[in-house]
Amino acid sequence: MSKPPPALQDLAAPEGVCYGCGCAHPSGLHIKSHWDADGKHVVCTYRPPDQFTGWPGLVYGGFIAMLVDCHSNWTAMAHHYRAEGREPGTLPRIDCVTGQLNLSYRKPTPMGVELTLKARVEGEVGRKSRVICEVWAADVLTVTADSIFVRVDAAQLSSQAASRVETTA
Numbered sequence: 001m002s003k004p005p006p007a008l009q010d011l012a013a014p015e016g017v018c019y020g021c022g023c024a025h026p027s028g029l030h031i032k033s034h035w036d037a038d039g040k041h042v043v044c045t046y047r048p049p050d051q052f053t054g055w056p057g058l059v060y061g062g063f064i065a066m067l068v069d070c071h072s073n074w075t076a077m078a079h080h081y082r083a084e085g086r087e088p089g090t091l092p093r094i095d096c097v098t099g100q101l102n103l104s105y106r107k108p109t110p111m112g113v114e115l116t117l118k119a120r121v122e123g124e125v126g127r128k129s130r131v132i133c134e135v136w137a138a139d140v141l142t143v144t145a146d147s148i149f150v151r152v153d154a155a156q157l158s159s160q161a162a163s164r165v166e167t168t169a
């Protein structure tokens with residue numbers, strides 16, 4: 001069996017420490033996002049571990065939001081790389097942050113099933129990009145999301161945030 005191609009996260013941010021998608025997080029979720037064969041969508045598959053149960057047998061909604069947040073953000077960043085004619089992993093790195101995360105929970109999402117997230121940018125890829133994401137449990141569409149991701153200099157954003165508040169660390 002051939003090895004799957006590297007994910008966007010592995011290519012563009014192997015040092016990432018995000019809980020949801022950071023390759024270097026010691027105990028994070030390590031979600032992986034790839035361009036779909038159709039060249040329009042970015043896809044991710046993930047089977048939620050048992051501790052993320054909400055109602056018995058159902059995936060905790062906040063956990064689904066976490067998957068959608070990271071995967072939609074990577075969808076925005078992948079579209080930015082493509083719009084610039086660059087491969088993920090080339091420099092300078094492209095960073096986006098979540099501006100708005102809007103989820104509609106349309107059907108219960110069952111535990112014990114691999115979920116497929118399928119996302120795309122709607123409209124222009126700009127400083128502010130709109131990402132539509134669907135969450136599928138087998139052939140059931142359980143969640144849709146319509147969110148905004150804003151392109152930033154993440155290092156600058158982190159240092160500004162730290163200087164605005166007194167940290168106890």
Ligand SMILES: CCCCCCCCCCCC(=O)SCCNC(=O)CCNC(=O)[C@H](O)C(C)(C)COP(=O)(O)OP(=O)(O)OC[C@H]1O[C@@H](n2cnc3c(N)ncnc32)[C@H](O)[C@@H]1OP(=O)(O)O
Nearest residue numbers: 013015016017018069070073097098099100128148150152
């Ligand atoms: C190391 C490896 C890493 C590896 C990569 C790791 C990926 C991690 C993925 C996790 C994702 C996250 O959790 S991110 C963390 C959660 N998000 C945040 O902390 C973001 C906090 N928000 C902010 O810092 C700020 O609001 C910004 C930077 C987003 C925007 O502020 P700004 O820079 O002053 O820009 P501003 O001019 O106000 O806005 C630019 C345009 O975006 C729009 N806009 C701005 N904010 C919003 C918003 N919340 N909702 C809608 N639209 C917005 C404005 O209307 C404007 O549109 P127009 O007038 O031009 O039309």
